Amino acid sequence: MSESTTAPGAVTSQDEPGSTLAADALEGEPEAGAPEGNPESAAIVDDSESSDSEGDAAAATGEALLIQEGEVAGDYLEQLLDILDYDGDIDLDVEGGRAIVAIVGADDLDPLVGSRGATLDALQELTRLTVAQQTGVRTRLMLDVGGYRAGRRTELSELAATSAARVIDSGETVRMNPMNAFERKIVHDVVTATDGVRSESEGEDPARRVVILPDR
C-alpha cells in the first residue's frame, strides 16, 4: 500500500480491492486478477502503451473469457460422463468468437444426441446456463457430441446448395423442412453466398423453416 504515494492521481481508487477488480474487468484488462489491485501500475501502463495495445488487451480478455467458458463447460460435461459411466473425451476450442465444446471419441454417445439432436440442444442449453452461472455473462457456447453438428453442417450445406441451384434453374421458391436455429443459420449462410437467390424464415418454432427465393 505504501507505494501508492508515488502515484498521486491513483490514490483515490486504493480503498477497496474489490471495486478495483470490477473496474478493471469493465475496461477489459486481462490481468484484473493481480493481487492487491495496484492502480498505479495500471496508470503507468495506460500512459506508456499506445492505444492499439488497449485493443489487444480487450481482445485478449474476450479470448480469455471464451477459454474460461470452455473450461467450465468441459468440467461440467466431464463429470456428467463420469456419473453416467460413458466413455468420451472433451475437446475445447474457440472459433468465430465463441467457445466450442465437443464430446468425442466414443460410439455410445447417441443418448446425448437424441432424436434430431434434441438432447444435444437441451444439454447445450444446460451447459450454457452453468457457464453463465460461473462467469456471470451470457454465453453463445456451442456444444457438439460425436460429431453430430459437424456432420449435420456438411449435410445441410449440400442440401442448401442443391436447393438454391434448383431455385435458380426453375425460378420457383423452395421451402425447406423445419429446422432449429443452428440448422437454419447454415442454410441462410449458403444461400447468402450464392448469387441469384435469397432466403427468409417463416413460421414459428418448432415448425420454423427457411424459404429460398429467386433474387432478381
Added chain:
Amino acid sequence: MLEEALEHLVRGIVDHPDDVQVDLVTNRRGRTLEVRVNPEDLGKVIGRAGRTAKALRQVMTSVGGRGLRVDVVDTDGR
C-alpha cells in the same frame, strides 16, 4: 446413477448447489425423479416458459429411458 446425474445437472445452474436434492421414486405410475432446490432457485430450474425444466427432462429421459419422469417439487408449500 440417474439421481446423481440429474443432481449434477441441476447443481450447475443454481445459486445454492448444496441445497439440491434428487430422489428416485418408483410406484405404479413408473419412475419419477423428484428435484428439490432452494426456493430462491426455483425460477432458475424451471426457466423462462419452463424451458430449463424441459431441457432437464429431455436429457434425463434420453439417458434414463422413456417413462422416466422429472418433477420439480415446489418446497415453498404453495
